[in-house]
Amino acid sequence: MQPASSVGIVVPQTAHFTTPLTLKSGAVLPCYDLVYETYGTLNADKSNAILVCHALSGNHHVAGVYAEHDKKPGWWDNMVGPGKPIDTERFFVIGLNNLGGCHGSTGPASIDPASGQPFGSRFPLVTVEDWVESQTRLADSLGIRQFAAVMGGSLGGMQALHWSIQHPERVRHCLVIASAPKLTAQNIAFNDVARQAILTDPDFHGGDFYAHNTRPRRGLRLARMLGHITYLSDDVMGSKFGRVLRSGAFNYGYDVEFEIESYLRYQGDKFAESFDANTYLLMTKALDYFDPTHHHASGKLSDALKPAQADFLVLSFTSDWRFAPERSREIVKALLDNECRVSYAEITSGHGHDAFLMPDTHYHSLVRAYMERVAS
Amino acid sequence: MMRHDFHTIANWVKPGSKVLDLGCGDGSLLKFLQDTRQARGYGVELTDANILAGVKNGINIIQNDLESGLSVFESGSFDHVILSQTLQAMRHTEAILREMLRVGREGIVTFPNFGYWKNRLQVLRGNMPVSDDIPYQWYDTPNVHLCTMHDFEALCIKLGFHIRERVVMTAGTPVRFLPNLAGSLAVYRFGRVQ
Numbered sequence: 001m002q003p004a005s006s007v008g009i010v011v012p013q014t015a016h017f018t019t020p021l022t023l024k025s026g027a028v029l030p031c032y033d034l035v036y037e038t039y040g041t042l043n044a045d046k047s048n049a050i051l052v053c054h055a056l057s058g059n060h061h062v063a064g065v066y067a068e069h070d071k072k073p074g075w076w077d078n079m080v081g082p083g084k085p086i087d088t089e090r091f092f093v094i095g096l097n098n099l100g101g102c103h104g105s106t107g108p109a110s111i112d113p114a115s116g117q118p119f120g121s122r123f124p125l126v127t128v129e130d131w132v133e134s135q136t137r138l139a140d141s142l143g144i145r146q147f148a149a150v151m152g153g154s155l156g157g158m159q160a161l162h163w164s165i166q167h168p169e170r171v172r173h174c175l176v177i178a179s180a181p182k183l184t185a186q187n188i189a190f191n192d193v194a195r196q197a198i199l200t201d202p203d204f205h206g207g208d209f210y211a212h213n214t215r216p217r218r219g220l221r222l223a224r225m226l227g228h229i230t231y232l233s234d235d236v237m238g239s240k241f242g243r244v245l246r247s248g249a250f251n252y253g254y255d256v257e258f259e260i261e262s263y264l265r266y267q268g269d270k271f272a273e274s275f276d277a278n279t280y281l282l283m284t285k286a287l288d289y290f291d292p293t294h295h296h297a298s299g300k301l302s303d304a305l306k307p308a309q310a311d312f313l314v315l316s317f318t319s320d321w322r323f324a325p326e327r328s329r330e331i332v333k334a335l336l337d338n339e340c341r342v343s344y345a346e347i348t349s350g351h352g353h354d355a356f357l358m359p360d361t362h363y364h365s366l367v368r369a370y371m372e373r374v375a376s
Numbered sequence: 377m378m379r380h381d382f383h384t385i386a387n388w389v390k391p392g393s394k395v396l397d398l399g400c401g402d403g404s405l406l407k408f409l410q411d412t413r414q415a416r417g418y419g420v421e422l423t424d425a426n427i428l429a430g431v432k433n434g435i436n437i438i439q440n441d442l443e444s445g446l447s448v449f450e451s452g453s454f455d456h457v458i459l460s461q462t463l464q465a466m467r468h469t470e471a472i473l474r475e476m477l478r479v480g481r482e483g484i485v486t487f488p489n490f491g492y493w494k495n496r497l498q499v500l501r502g503n504m505p506v507s508d509d510i511p512y513q514w515y516d517t518p519n520v521h522l523c524t525m526h527d528f529e530a531l532c533i534k535l536g537f538h539i540r541e542r543v544v545m546t547a548g549t550p551v552r553f554l555p556n557l558a559g560s561l562a563v564y565r566f567g568r569v570q
Contacts, residue, residue, distance in 0.1 A: 313431075332438065333448045336418070339394070344438045345427045362424050369431040 005081045006073065007039040007088055010064035012104060015141055021099075021134060024289075027124030031113070034138050035104030036060050036096035039080060040088035042142070048375075049092045049144045051135060052076065053152030053159035056227070056283050057275060059103035062095030063088070078359040085367040090375050091148060099134050100126045100282045108278030109210060121207030125282055128155070128290045132162045136170070149374050150310075151175035153356035154323060155283070158290045161331065164308040165292055173374045174310040175367070178320055178356040180327035181301050181334070182291035187322060190230055191284040194223035198277045207278050216277045221268035223280055228267050233319035233352035301330060302337035312342040313370045315363065317355035343370070380548040381460060381486040382408050384563045388484060388541065389413045393455035396420065396480060398442055398472070399462030402429035410435070417454065420446075443468055446475045454480040461509075463487045463528075465518040473535055477568055482540070486563045489544070491524030491556040508547070509560045525556040532566055541565040 012035050021029045037060050042049060052062050054075070063080040065073050080086040080093055097105040100123065108123035115122075139147070150163040150171050157179025164174040183191070198204060201219030205212050229237075241260040256262045292304035312335055316328035325346045335342040347363045349355035355363070382405055389395060392414050397406045400419025403426075409415035419437045421427055430437030440448060443466065457480030459472065464487050466472050476483040488509035489495075495505035504514040512519060523531075525544070532539055544551045544559030551559040 329448060336438075336448060336453075337450055339416070341436050342418075342438070343427075343431055343436050344440075345424075345431075346439045348424070362428065365428050366431055369428060372432070373434055 005083050006077065007064040007081050009067065009070075010037050010039065010061075010074075011066075012037050012060055014104065015138055017134075017137055017141075019137070021130070021137075023124055023130045024127045025125050029099070029106065029124070032099060032106035032134070033104070033110075034096050034099065034106075034134060035101075036094055036138060037062065037064075037074075038095075039063050039093045040091050042092040042144070046142075046144050047146065047148060048090060049094060049139075049142070049147050050086060050374075051139070051147050051150045051160075051163075052080070052086075052093060052095045053131075053135075053150065053156035054095065054098065055152070055154035055156045056287065057224075057271070057280070058156070059101060060095045060097040060105075061103070062093065075357065078357075079364065079367065085364045085371060086151075087368075087371065087375075091371075094138075094142070096135065096138060098126070098131045098283075100279060100286075102276030102279040107276065108207065108282065109276050118208075118210040120210055120278065123278060123282070125285055125289075127286050128158050128162050129166070131159055131286070132166055135159070135163075136167060139170070146170050146172060149173035149175060149371075151177070152179075153177040154179055154353065155287050155290075158287070161305075162290075162292065164310045164312070165305060166307075168307045168309040171310040173313070173370075174308075175313045175315070175370070176328070176331060177315045178317055178323050178328075178353060179331070180323045181330050182293070183288055184327075188288045190226065190322075191288055194226050195281050195284055197222035197226070198281060201277075204277065207281075209277070215272070217269075217272040220272040220275060220277045220280060221265075224271040224275075225264045225268040228264060230322045231353040233321065233350055235319060235350045236352060239350070301334035305331075305334045305338055305340070308335070308338065308340055310340075311373070312340060313366070314342060314344045315347060315356075315366065316345075317347050317349045317351070317353070317363075319350050320353045320355060322353045378408070379405070379461075380545055380561060381563050384543045384545075385409070385458060385460065385484055385486070386412050388482075388565050389415055389456055392416070394453070395456045395458060396446075396449065396454045397458045397460065398446075398476070399459060399465070400430060400435070400437065401426050403433040403435035403437055405458070405460055406430075406435045407433050442466065442472055445471065446479050449479040451478050452481065456480055456482050456484055458484045460484070460486045461488070464522050465520060467520055469521050470531070470535065473531070473537070477537065477566075482565060482567045483537070484563070484565050485528075486561060487523065487528065489525050489556065489559050489562045490522045491526065492546070492560040493557050494560070496557075507560065525559070525562050528562065528564065532564075536569050537566045538569045539564055539566045 061074040063074040097103040150160045157176040198219035201216035204216040244259040316325035332344045395417035397419045457476040498505040543563045544555035546560045
């Protein structure tokens with residue numbers, strides 16, 4: 001039995017689109033699939049829909065489970081469900097797997113209808129802007145003209161922000177959580193180290209490893225280990241693992257000795273088995289490219305955010321050094337410059353960037369209180 | 377219960393003004409100004425509990441430490457900047473007053489008047505004052521810079537501020553005779569010297 005606060009057993013759906021999508025890069029996807037899940041009920045005037053955008057390694061499975069005894073619920077199951085901060089008794093919540101993903105939506109591992117082979121290296125780079133465009137088409141197909149809210153954490157927050165700029169009339173509320181207006185050089189650097197780990201793996205085969213019946217496990221594992229370190233804080237690593245040794249003594253070798261090594265390798269291995277290397281490359285590039293000021297002569301974020309009409313909730317976490325509170329404050333400042341309705345909270349947490357996925361009481365109370373406003 | 381200074385402040389806020397409420401607490405003043413004066417604006421708060429209360433109250437609330445300044449707000453972007461019963465808890469008193477008139481055209485400040493006769497009496501008796509407007513024991517108070525009306529007015533002169541209006545009250549009733557002695561709560565409206 002799933003607890004009463006779970007949306008229960010959910011089934012992903014697939015939307016097929018045949019209108020060609022011209023991407024920012026200039027490449028064209030003649031047709032594509034988007035896999036999505038929905039929770040709750042769309043009301044008669046279709047005004048209670050909430051779009052949840054996912055982060056780097058996320059997908060459409062936001063809440064609920066796939067089977068009765070499924071131990072792993074959706075990635076934001078603590079946030080979305082009946083009576084939860086995003087209350088599915090009131091809202092119709094949509095999660096989708098972004099284009100280029102590896103959980104059902106058309107991506108590098110999908111079969112290219114033109115060749116009958118996986119896209120692999122031929123799958124074009126997609127950007128946050130392209131994702132938002134594909135999401136508008138999904139909204140259209142569901143008859144949703146305006147979202148009650150578009151929300152997301154990290155890369156998902158960037159998508160929510162872009163929604164508010166690109167389609168201001170389609171977003172009533174925008175929740176940008178643990179995000180940034182654009183990556184810093186340090187962040188791009190981390191992403192490139194992760195990409196180099198994958199690109200230089202001998203099993204990568206220029207992105208066409210599918211044809212060789214292999215996958216660049218070592219590279220993907222390193223990329224994930226690096227990412228994982230940056231998503232945690234020094235404090236949480238210290239309290240969780242410290243310098244604890246598995247055998248209780250130094251072995252003076254390169255095998256796993258410290259608990260943190262064991263943990264990271266385990267996480268890396270797990271990820272390397274389940275995630276597509278090309279998708280990881282593509283998603284990190286989408287992160288790097290995102291910059292709402294890119295096409296503005298002034299280069300000012302406040303100019304880029306001028307079109308926004310939504311009400312905003314911006315949240316950051318104190319120990320998040322990859323998407324630090326200062327970056328959220330840049331978004332807040334730009335919204336204030338435009339006299340947008342915005343609230344901002346800096347949540348005290350030791351969990352680093354990953355805090356946005358954790359069930360912190362104050363954090364959830366804030367989202368719950370804000371959603372009261374969205375519902376009214 | 378609505379605080380005594382709310383109505384005085386609301387009378388000074390022109391309908392439709394853009395206001396910034398510093399140390400806005402749970403946002404009840406800003407909500408009152410939205411409801412009665414159709415004011416638009418933001419509250420600034422530091423504590424988590426007040427941020428949550430402000431979101432529940434339906435106001436725009438920004439978590440920020442006033443002691444670190446108001447750099448998130450552009451110069452001249454507000455009609456009124458309000459510091460209601462917070463001045464006495466500020467460490468950087470001069471800095472926040474200057475910031476108020478940087479981001480706003482007019483400042484509104486309210487504070488408990490340390491010159492109120494009951495406060496003076498308690499000091500004369502040898503104790504730090506505890507009253508409705510200063511409801512803290514000396515060892516457990518957020519207040520670090522208590523002042524009298526005379527003191528505040530002298531600071532305004534030093535900073536080059538022009539006091540446009542002042543209302544003094546005790547238990548909600550306006551006081552006109554010997555305000556620095558008879559008034560427990562002072563409410564000031566000030567701008568730059570023209």
